[in-house]
Amino acid sequence: MKNWKIKKGHDFRIRNRHPWVFSNELLDSPKGILPGEPIELTDMQGHFLARGYGNPHSLISFRAMSFSTKENFDMTAEFLTERLLQAWRFRHRSGFRKSFRLCYSEADQMAGLIMDRYVFSKEGQAYQVFSFQLLTSGMDRAFKKDDTWQIIVQSLVQRAQEEGLSSMDWEHTLILQKNDVSIRKLEGLEVEEPQILRAVDNCDLHDIKIEVQNVLQPEQDVFFDVNLVEGQKTGFFLDQTFNMRLVLEHLQRQKPYLQGRKIKLLDLCCYMGQWSSQIVNNLKSWGVDCEVHLVDVSELALEKAKNNLAAYGVPVFTYKKDVLSLAEVSELASQKFDIVISDPPAFVKNKKDLPQGLAAYAKLNTQAFKMCASGAVIVSCTCSGSVQLDDFKEALRKAVLKSGANARCLAYGGQGWDHPHLMSFTEGYYLKMVLHQID
Known part of the structure; x- marks a missing residue:
């Protein structure tokens, strides 16, 4: 893992766990790495500050993913799956069971990833959709390299079942990638058309009826006829x-x-x-x-x-x-x-x-x-x-x-x-x- 040093006097925010470091705050130029490459950030004396990933093409050159030396940080499928599982546990503890935001970027120590989970039924069978946006080079590289997205989400579904977070299996799971947001341009990434990465049983994500808990009576459901593919953000606002x-x-x-x-x-x-x-x-x-x-x-x-x-x-x-x-x-x-x-x-x-x-x-x-x-x-x-x-x-x-x-x-x-x-x-x-x- 490459090491970057932050200039003297520019480490206040990162020491207070703000996850971004700008290019002008680094001692040396961020050039010479691949976008999304893992980086360890230290102060001028070499003391550990954070680990995350870098991008030589963005004003935000470093995004923190971990502030602990005890954590074995990397950008592998196993690491990212565990982070998503932690995020799901947090929502489950808060009472979310149906359609909800599963991962909210920096708040879940997953800088650059937005992921929503939607639940719907067809002919009496329950399904789930994971709709995600890759907003940064780090997440784009981690999810797309060798189709790692499938390993991550499939493992997440299996682990969630084992832990009782969900009753749905991989056979009833759909995947939607929504990289159609202009903010990707700031990372040197292309804006892409929405892509259904995994379809199941002829379910049409252009026209499904998702289940959302009644905000006042969570044991009851409110149903929404939605078009996740053409809808804004990940398809629906939650x-x-x-x-x-x-x-x-x-x-x-x-x-x-x-x-x-x-x-x-x-x-x-x-x-x-x-x-x-x-x-x-x-x-x-x-x-x-x-x-x-x-x-x-x-x-x-x-x-x-x-x-x-x-x-x-x-x-x-x-x-x-x-x-x-x-x-x-x-x-x-x-x-x-x-x-x-x-x-x-x-x-x-x-x-x-x-x-x-x-x-x-x-x-x-x-x-x-x-x-x-x-x-x-x-x-x-x-x-x-x-x-x-x-x-x-x-x-x-x-x-x-x-x-x-x-x-x-x-x-x-x-x-x-x-x-x-x-x-x-x-x-x-x-x-x-x-x-x-x-x-």
Whole structure:
């Protein structure tokens, strides 16, 4: 394993377990290694700091995978399988049994790997899908060399069965690779089309109904008709479970005020209807009647969301529209809603976009607050990692003021329990949610 030294005075972050080292922090040039090659990082005196992998073509030249000299680190299939198993054990301990984020990159000491597990059934038989993204040269090389991905996932499935984490075997396991994200370019990697690496029993990942636990009653399932191949990220968003539970717990306390009338729900940037389905599932179980209005720019998303809500027998109205132009939708402008969800895509991709992005959040939420009925609950989200909570709160303050609403802030939320982050790595904390209620 090659050794790199970090410059004097540049070791503060890595000593505090931040997993990235930039090229200008290294004593020597990172050139001369293969992308993804294992590296041991030391200080100027040769004292151990971390082990991980390097990339001579990236500004982030070193990514830590281990901070312990006692750990026999390498990038073999056996090592990576054990890391994934540790991540699965963590989620299992937190109660995740169906579809969930299995590996979240740096938070699971697997820098550069995102992996979700989806569960579905076909003709009475249960299946699982492992959908993953390789975001860095290290993970790309480790998974693709000699098709090591198959060894890793097959071993993971077998070990998970043996430990009681899952009842599903390799014969009922599908694999989807989703390297269609532009961030790969920063690592000198190509953006690739989604690829089904392993298909089973003619299951079509373009059209399956995955099972997700009810966020309020985990022993019950909520079903989603999804297109994992063409869907965003790994195919579906699973990161809002904590926020959904927080909102539903608040609604549950207000059941006496919700019953006996039709609740109107507005879901802005609905995607495939995750928020609406979870809320309607629980409202119906409480005997609360409702109708849902879905807004999204994607025809595919609206179609899937409408299908997902069809099972509950509630009226559903769809609007293919940019949410920043809600005032142009006459059918919505004249209505008031009891529950409003504002969960847009990231308006801020990097720090230079911050002023423009915060203005967009303020504009969207101004419109959303204006559409709230008296007593309405409104959920405002940002998934922009570059947006700090205080920045988002300021955008919402402006929105409340401009809308003329009398709104009280009730709670703050964040990523679900299967999307943990490290205090030493704030870049992993991206999702923020603010819950208001109109007076």
